[in-house]
């Protein structure tokens with residue numbers, strides 16, 4: 001039986017990959033609910049928006065009245081909640097929208113889901129699931145050894161990760177207290193096509209192509225565990241299809257890299273794919289500049305993804321090397337997408353310095 005999947009934040013980076021995955025690979029219907037903030041972009045969905053299994057609702061997750069309407073009209077049996085303010089640097093410049101969207105918005109969505117769930121009959125209730133998409137940043141700074149597991153204590157460092165931690169707790173409380181079938185996934189850093197160019201990987205690619213400086217925070221030694229976004233989208237669909245309510249699943253690619261290694265990798269791929277550089281530039285690596293570190297910057301994140309591998313049989317398809325090559329290639333072939341983003345309010349400026 002096909003599902004009606006309500007996806008919040010479906011016009012964002014990961015949400016749009018989930019929408020493309022579901023429309024492209026399943027018979028499910030998708031309701032994409034998104035406010036279209038600066039980070040939401042419907043052109044990321046052009047390949048699927050003509051499908052008769054796709055509808056778009058421009059709605060704010062803080063708007064209880066509109067959420068009730070969407071639930072009543074579309075009757076979802078799965079909710080995948082990705083809508084959020086997602087950029088750590090912006091949460092340092094202005095935490096208020098993070099508190100509003102990530103905490104109050106998640107609460108409002110939980111209440112709309114609970115109200116709808118309570119109206120369902122027994123068999124419909126059995127098919128209902130609320131999936132909260134979260135980050136490994138809730139676990140805080142890992143230090144040089146070890147991996148985050150599903151039982152690692154929460155210790156968020158940034159306003160962003162503190163709001164995501166709060167929303168994770170709300171989602172678990174709604175399961176325990178109200179019996180709403182919820183589950184949570186915590187994932188490592190994503191990268192890939194349609195990534196908004198304020199984040200490290202797309203910013204580095206686009207600045208290099210323009211012959212602009214490639215800013216690296218601090219000494220670039222911070223370690224992140226990189227996951228190709230389409231591998232994440234597939235994992236999320238596996239979780240919503242076969243995951244167990246009340247559970248948490250960590251998702252990661254076993255691809256730990258220092259930020260500086262990521263920037264070197266992009267420069268080296270561009271040397272091969274785009275050897276003709278802007279005037280006066282010898283090597284892309286010469287564009288690297290080390291800038292003031294992010295306040296409160298966590299040194300290392302790394303995920304133990306063995307639970308989702310064992311219980312749901314999920315493994316990433318891409319290594320860091322294959323994924324980063326695909327990503328650079330995608331940005332070279334899709335200039336109209338990122339040019340339109342750069343023509344908007346964000347032009348690559350540094351954010352998040354106190």
Ligand SMILES: NC(=O)c1ccc[n+]([C@@H]2O[C@H](COP(=O)([O-])OP(=O)(O)OC[C@H]3O[C@@H](n4cnc5c(N)ncnc54)[C@H](O)[C@@H]3O)[C@@H](O)[C@H]2O)c1
Pocket residue numbers: 008009010011012013014015033034035036037038039040041059060061062081082083084085086087101105133134135136164186187188189190191196
């Ligand atoms: N990017 C990562 O590496 C990463 C890793 C792990 C988890 N996550 C989580 O995954 C989710 C998606 O991340 P992303 O990188 O795709 O984010 P994104 O910033 O690219 O997209 C967020 C989307 O949410 C929408 N949105 C924001 N506020 C809204 C509101 N009030 N109502 C409705 N829609 C709203 C935006 O318009 C946008 O389309 C987030 O919850 C994030 O915390 C991200």
